[in-house]
Amino acid sequence: MTVTSAGTLVALIALVALVTLVVRPRGVSTVDFYLAGQRVGVATNALAICGDYFSAASFLGVAAAVYVSGLDGVWYAVGFAAGFVPVLLFVAAPLRRFGEFSIPDFLGRRLASERVRLVAVGVVQIVILSYLVPQAVGSGITWQLLVGRGLPGLSAYATGVVLSTAVVAGMVAFGGMRGTTWTQAIQFLLLLGALVWLAVVVAGSGFNYSAAVGDLSAEPLANPVHDDTGWHLQPESNHLDPTAPATFGQPGAAYGPLAQFALILTLVLGTAGLPHVMNRYFTSPTGTAARMTTVWVLGLAGLFYALAVMLGTAARQQIAAAVDDHPWLEELTVDGILRVPEHALPVLGRIYGGDSGLAVVAAGALVAVMSTIAGLLLAAAASWGHDVYERHINPRATQSQAVWAGRASTAVVALAAGGLAIAMQPADLTPAVPSIVAAMVTWAFAIAGSALTPVFVLAIWWRGTTAAGATAGMLVGGLVSVSMFVVGALPVGPGLGQMLVTPTLVAAPLAALVTWLVSRATTPPDDVERQWLVLHGTAADRHAERLARLTIASLGTTPRRSGHGTQRKGERDADR
Amino acid sequence: MEHDDGVDEHDTPAEVDATFRTLRRVAITHVVLFLAAVMGVPALSLTLGWWSGGRLAGGMSPGFAMAAFGLYAFFLVIGLAAATLSSAVEARMLGGRHDDDNDDYPADGELP
Numbered sequence: 001m002t003v004t005s006a007g008t009l010v011a012l013i014a015l016v017a018l019v020t021l022v023v024r025p026r027g028v029s030t031v032d033f034y035l036a037g038q039r040v041g042v043a044t045n046a047l048a049i050c051g052d053y054f055s056a057a058s059f060l061g062v063a064a065a066v067y068v069s070g071l072d073g074v075w076y077a078v079g080f081a082a083g084f085v086p087v088l089l090f091v092a093a094p095l096r097r098f099g100e101f102s103i104p105d106f107l108g109r110r111l112a113s114e115r116v117r118l119v120a121v122g123v124v125q126i127v128i129l130s131y132l133v134p135q136a137v138g139s140g141i142t143w144q145l146l147v148g149r150g151l152p153g154l155s156a157y158a159t160g161v162v163l164s165t166a167v168v169a170g171m172v173a174f175g176g177m178r179g180t181t182w183t184q185a186i187q188f189l190l191l192l193g194a195l196v197w198l199a200v201v202v203a204g205s206g207f208n209y210s211a212a213v214g215d216l217s218a219e220p221l222a223n224p225v226h227d228d229t230g231w232h233l234q235p236e237s238n239h240l241d242p243t244a245p246a247t248f249g250q251p252g253a254a255y256g257p258l259a260q261f262a263l264i265l266t267l268v269l270g271t272a273g274l275p276h277v278m279n280r281y282f283t284s285p286t287g288t289a290a291r292m293t294t295v296w297v298l299g300l301a302g303l304f305y306a307l308a309v310m311l312g313t314a315a316r317q318q319i320a321a322a323v324d325d326h327p328w329l330e331e332l333t334v335d336g337i338l339r340v341p342e343h344a345l346p347v348l349g350r351i352y353g354g355d356s357g358l359a360v361v362a363a364g365a366l367v368a369v370m371s372t373i374a375g376l377l378l379a380a381a382a383s384w385g386h387d388v389y390e391r392h393i394n395p396r397a398t399q400s401q402a403v404w405a406g407r408a409s410t411a412v413v414a415l416a417a418g419g420l421a422i423a424m425q426p427a428d429l430t431p432a433v434p435s436i437v438a439a440m441v442t443w444a445f446a447i448a449g450s451a452l453t454p455v456f457v458l459a460i461w462w463r464g465t466t467a468a469g470a471t472a473g474m475l476v477g478g479l480v481s482v483s484m485f486v487v488g489a490l491p492v493g494p495g496l497g498q499m500l501v502t503p504t505l506v507a508a509p510l511a512a513l514v515t516w517l518v519s520r521a522t523t524p525p526d527d528v529e530r531q532w533l534v535l536h537g538t539a540a541d542r543h544a545e546r547l548a549r550l551t552i553a554s555l556g557t558t559p560r561r562s563g564h565g566t567q568r569k570g571e572r573d574a575d576r
Numbered sequence: 577m578e579h580d581d582g583v584d585e586h587d588t589p590a591e592v593d594a595t596f597r598t599l600r601r602v603a604i605t606h607v608v609l610f611l612a613a614v615m616g617v618p619a620l621s622l623t624l625g626w627w628s629g630g631r632l633a634g635g636m637s638p639g640f641a642m643a644a645f646g647l648y649a650f651f652l653v654i655g656l657a658a659a660t661l662s663s664a665v666e667a668r669m670l671g672g673r674h675d676d677d678n679d680d681y682p683a684d685g686e687l688p
Contacts, residue, residue, distance in 0.1 A: 081651055089603040249640050537592045
């Protein structure tokens with residue numbers, strides 16, 4: 001690592017730590033620690049949601065999947081971006097209006113059942129861990145490429161995993177949701193900045209996107225494999241037409257016909273069940289603000305994924321053409337194709353920006369990992385601290401004790417994720433899937449979309465949903481999705497195997513059906529009509545808006561503070 | 577609970593139920609359009625040769641162009657349309673003045 005690279009990374013960590021320090025919660029209120037006081041504006045929350053959502057899978061994984069599989073890799077970008085449309089239509093506003101701290105808290109209160117709450121905690125923890133491990137893997141891969149050396153006794157990969165997880169766990173425990181919101185918003189802007197910079201320099205060098213897709217599609221798609229004879233390129237099988245070669249611009253390089261739809265649906269339905277993303281909606285001041293936040297997220301996601309797909313394409317063409325002029329590429333490539341596809345963006349950064357360019361992209365990757373780890377650890381803290389500790393272990397806990405329980409749980413979950421990431425060997429898994437990081441995140445989406453989303457949507461939109469129905473639905477969705485993973489890992493044939501590892505197409509309808517059948521046979525909570533007023537009425541929104549108007553008016557009538565009042569109103573209007 | 581700005585911080589069950597049904601229609605209409613687009617693009621890639629084999633200016637196929645940037649613009653447009661319509665429905669159907677405040681349900685101005 002050069003001095004420039006090291007300086008970039010140190011400056012980045014220092015900036016994020018400074019923001020966490022400045023905006024940390026002063027009190028010990030759980031509403032402040034978990035929900036940032038429920039006063040996060042639309043633009044800020046949209047940026048923070050993007051920081052939460054755009055993980056290593058989005059930054060490194062989508063470009064890597066496009067790099068390896070062409071159009072079949074683009075479906076990752078489509079699925080990740082599309083997931084917020086169902087969130088906007090079915091979840092955002094009612095979820096915020098009902099309030100609470102977490103998905104288990106919402107389900108537990110809505111269905112008046114502690115059993116539902118505890119089952120939801122179990123599912124949420126599985127989703128969080130499934131999502132955390134690939135983030136840690138992504139940070140290990142990035143450290144390996146950027147630094148290449150580890151701490152004494154640790155490999156470079158393990159050092160990246162340990163450092164990123166430990167640093168973020170410390171910042172989350174210290175900063176809570178308020179500190180994390182601002183650091184995530186800034187981290188997303190840094191991440192988007194890195195992507196935009198790379199796109200600009202690539203486009204500025206004369207890269208023709210459309211022509212590149214055409215050129216790459218003119219020849220069979222081949223990728224490096226390692227066997228007894230060493231590294232060599234192997235043409236990809238065409239899963240749609242075995243008699244024709246797979247190409248970059250046509251479907252079939254990675255998935256069969258059913259698996260293409262299964263992958264997209266898994267990602268679309270999974271987003272609404274991601275605990276760290278859904279928890280962010282509780283921090284909005286109103287349901288309407290939560291809905292508009294999602295519109296902003298859709299716009300930012302579109303920009304982000306369009307750039308990621310473009311850069312994955314550029315990497316495929318430009319890296320192969322750059323091998324002769326950049327000897328350092330030889331040890332990373334086989335006949336011009338990268339051995340580890342997640343290296344696509346960092347390598348592109350180094351080609352166009354030297355060591356500084358590598359540092360910028362690597363910093364973007366680490367930022368993506370850190371902001372997502374932060375959101376996941378906070379969701380884990382809310383779930384363990386609020387839903388388990390406050391509800392079941394120490395119901396008389398003081399606010400301070402509850403916050404400390406949340407802080408302790410971040411450390412435990414971070415340790416578990418780091419340990420699992422170190423135990424895995426991503427190099428061994430890479431040949432099996434287009435991008436190991438994107439594929440692992442897909443597992444989290446699959447469990448969330450199979451076990452949580454159907455129950456979540458039914459609880460919001462169907463009065464007849466009962467606690468027994470929700471419990472059965474979550475268990476069936478979770479068990480079916482995990483069982484399909486396990487069977488999919490066995491040698492059952494490429495087409496069926498790919499379908500089985502994206503199981504939402506089967507598991508989600510099954511979970512919804514079981515929830516409906518069991519709910520029909522049992523009794524909904526007594527106060528369901530009153531809950532409906534809160535979920536789908538806007539009285540609380542209007543109350544909050546009226547209070548805000550009164551506060552601004554009172555500040556405006558106080559001569560000494562009138563300037564601040566006007567400024568606050570302007571800021572608020574701009575933010576909304 | 578009436579206020580001088582003409583907005584009531586109290587929803588009746590009938591109002592909320594009517595709004596809920598309207599919003600459900602809005603959501604279902606938009607999700608059908610959304611699913612048609614998000615599933616239609618890969619379906620066309622599998623069924624129509626020119627969709628993934630044809631070449632637009634420069635060499636990119638229509639299918640690749642839709643997956644690479646067209647769909648994201650569509651998601652934003654459909655999201656903005658649904659959010660605007662839903663908020664307009666809520667503003668029109670909820671929050672009017674009530675002559676009778678003796679409802680069976682307490683005002684829920686406070687968050688739970």
